[in-house]
Amino acid sequence: MRWAVLGGGLAGVTLARLLHEREHEVRVFEREPEPGGLCRSRTEKGFTFDSGGSHVIFSQDAEVLAFMHRVLGENREVRERKTKIFYKGRYVKYPFENGLADLPKEDLFFCIYEFVKTLIAAEKGELDPPANFRDWMYRTFGKGIAESYLIPYNEKIWKLPPEKMSCHWVEGRIPRPPVEDVIRSAIGIETVGYTHQAVFSYPRSGGIEALVTAIAGPIKNFISTNSPVTSVTRKGDGFVVRAGNQTVQADQVVSTIPLPALLSCLEDVPEDVTDACQGLRSTALLSVFLGLEGEVPPYSWVYVPSPEIGLFNRVSFPSNYSPSVAPQGHASILAEITCMREDPLFSTRDGEITDHVIKGLLKMAILEDPRRIVYSAVERSPYAYVVYDLGYLEKIGVVRRFCEEQGIHLVGRFSRFEYLNMDGVIRSAMDFVKGQG
Ligand SMILES: Cc1cc2nc3c(=O)[nH]c(=O)nc-3n(C[C@H](O)[C@H](O)[C@H](O)COP(=O)(O)OP(=O)(O)OC[C@H]3O[C@@H](n4cnc5c(N)ncnc54)[C@H](O)[C@@H]3O)c2cc1C
Numbered sequence: 001m002r003w004a005v006l007g008g009g010l011a012g013v014t015l016a017r018l019l020h021e022r023e024h025e026v027r028v029f030e031r032e033p034e035p036g037g038l039c040r041s042r043t044e045k046g047f048t049f050d051s052g053g054s055h056v057i058f059s060q061d062a063e064v065l066a067f068m069h070r071v072l073g074e075n076r077e078v079r080e081r082k083t084k085i086f087y088k089g090r091y092v093k094y095p096f097e098n099g100l101a102d103l104p105k106e107d108l109f110f111c112i113y114e115f116v117k118t119l120i121a122a123e124k125g126e127l128d129p130p131a132n133f134r135d136w137m138y139r140t141f142g143k144g145i146a147e148s149y150l151i152p153y154n155e156k157i158w159k160l161p162p163e164k165m166s167c168h169w170v171e172g173r174i175p176r177p178p179v180e181d182v183i184r185s186a187i188g189i190e191t192v193g194y195t196h197q198a199v200f201s202y203p204r205s206g207g208i209e210a211l212v213t214a215i216a217g218p219i220k221n222f223i224s225t226n227s228p229v230t231s232v233t234r235k236g237d238g239f240v241v242r243a244g245n246q247t248v249q250a251d252q253v254v255s256t257i258p259l260p261a262l263l264s265c266l267e268d269v270p271e272d273v274t275d276a277c278q279g280l281r282s283t284a285l286l287s288v289f290l291g292l293e294g295e296v297p298p299y300s301w302v303y304v305p306s307p308e309i310g311l312f313n314r315v316s317f318p319s320n321y322s323p324s325v326a327p328q329g330h331a332s333i334l335a336e337i338t339c340m341r342e343d344p345l346f347s348t349r350d351g352e353i354t355d356h357v358i359k360g361l362l363k364m365a366i367l368e369d370p371r372r373i374v375y376s377a378v379e380r381s382p383y384a385y386v387v388y389d390l391g392y393l394e395k396i397g398v399v400r401r402f403c404e405e406q407g408i409h410l411v412g413r414f415s416r417f418e419y420l421n422m423d424g425v426i427r428s429a430m431d432f433v434k435g436q437g
Contacts, residue, residue, distance in 0.1 A: 006243075009037020075214070169388050
């Protein structure tokens with residue numbers, strides 16, 4: 001069987017490897033000069049940063065985790081998560097509901113009192129099922145935790161009010177806190193939330209791209225880079241794919257490229273399908289890289305809900321994941337800003353964005369003297385996060401049905417248009433290939 005895989009991000013590369021292992025003939029077409037997509041990394045002046053924002057390796061899926069660890073072999077550092085939330089000038093333990101003792105006393109009271117009230121109301125059956133993401137936050141965590149942290153943070157990252165977001169996706173992704181943990185954390189007894197990420201790993205060298213490179217090892221000769229797919233047409237029982245200056249015939253096509261990019265390659269797409277696809281929301285991402293002399297705080301990353309501190313929602317410290325990603329005596333900071341692709345912010349000059357981040361880091365006391373900075377850069381990812389608005393399930397249904405009718409398989413984050421982490425992407429590639437017999 002001859003397979004054409006559109007897109008050479010983690011999904012495309014993993015699919016190609018798994019299909020190759022089953023002795024299929026496979027070709028991957030990637031638009032960019034390098035494969036990796038959101039999992040690319042760049043090394044300059046001795047600093048390695050993840051281009052699509054800070055990535056770490058973790059999973060509840062034992063098979064997928066073992067696969068990631070196996071392909072990386074010795075090239076892997078293991079770390080305990082040390083993550084904080086910057087709240088009213090304090091570093092509060094993450095997840096917020098496990099860090100309540102770090103809050104000012106009045107805020108702690110507000111959070112625990114509202115949490116207990118919500119719990120009692122739920123026990124008495126007084127709460128309707130949530131109709132949207134905002135309701136879900138109130139009904140799961142109570143008004144205190146929702147208003148102090150969850151709502152400001154989620155508004156900042158999704159660029160959509162949470163009452164306009166669906167909540168079908170949150171179970172299992174945003175952890176539901178056991179009541180005993182919330183009470184323990186409020187009185188200062190150590191608890192750990194979101195435990196499957198409490199220990200994570202990261203490539204010792206090469207940044208997260210090293211994972212894709214390792215997966216791609218056996219199939220690298222079958223990846224065509226600088227090859228944007230421009231058309232996919234049916235021919236007999238198969239397809240003709242045009243990508244860059246190549247035209248190939250394939251028995252099967254799997255797309256891992258964003259759905260809007262795929263639809264632009266197809267002929268005679270009905271208007272309702274185009275409309276549904278255009279209505280699917282996603283955010284873009286600005287990744288701001290800073291390399292500096294000396295040290296950074298000992299954290300893995302810090303969430304920043306407050307808009308007053310800056311536009312960024314998260315600041316990570318890659319040099320705390322692996323010492324090899326910064327020159328000796330140096331450290332690194334990666335700040336992430338989400339925005340809509342059409343927002344002028346997305347094309348704002350690098351210098352302006354970097355200055356904005358530096359001002360925020362000064363407010364957070366992460367940086368006290370900007371003269372320590374010896375390297376800075378900005379990367380732009382047009383597709384970063386899928387945003388589940390209230391019409392999502394209907395719109396995605398229309399687009400997926402159409403692709404299915406065309407015989408085109410969809411695997412990957414923006415091809416499925418789902419909030420999939422690397423483990424979810426690899427799982428869907430594994431399941432897809434197993435399903436081919
Ligand atoms: C800020 C951020 C942080 C994250 N952190 C983590 C983390 O810590 N852990 C984790 O597990 N996951 C994390 N993720 C998720 C992870 O990045 C994704 O799950 C994964 O990279 C998706 O891979 P993909 O191949 O499906 O998509 P992509 O990486 O988007 O790949 C799609 C590929 O298609 C190519 N393409 C597009 N159009 C065309 C075309 N016309 N022709 C040919 N090629 C084309 C693109 O160039 C790209 O290479 C994070 C994501 C973000 C945004």
